[in-house]
Amino acid sequence: MLKNEVVKNKMQKIAKKVDEELPEGYGFVVLTFNFGKGKDNEMMYVSNANRQDIVKAMKEWINKTENDFGNDTGKY
Numbered sequence: 001m002l003k004n005e006v007v008k009n010k011m012q013k014i015a016k017k018v019d020e021e022l023p024e025g026y027g028f029v030v031l032t033f034n035f036g037k038g039k040d041n042e043m044m045y046v047s048n049a050n051r052q053d054i055v056k057a058m059k060e061w062i063n064k065t066e067n068d069f070g071n072d073t074g075k076y
Contacts, residue, residue: 004042004044007032007044008044011030011046012046014030015028015030015047018048019048027047027048027049027053027054027057028047028048029045029046029049029054029057030045030046030047031043031044031045032044032045
């Protein structure tokens with residue numbers, strides 16, 4: 001099985017768990033990407049939301065994080 005397929009399968013399992021844990025009416029997106037440089041670097045995502053809702057949320061996140069919102073600890 002290709003590495004990307006393994007990651008995709010794991011992300012789908014994660015998404016099911018997140019969806020089960022969140023209250024109804026909450027959307028989420030899980031992004032995954034390779035660290036480092038190279039042709040194999042790829043970002044993938046899984047979500048319970050429509051693409052346009054994800055784009056809107058990500059634009060809001062970018063705006064907030066570019067203005068020092070949150071923390072830079074590298075931890076969740």
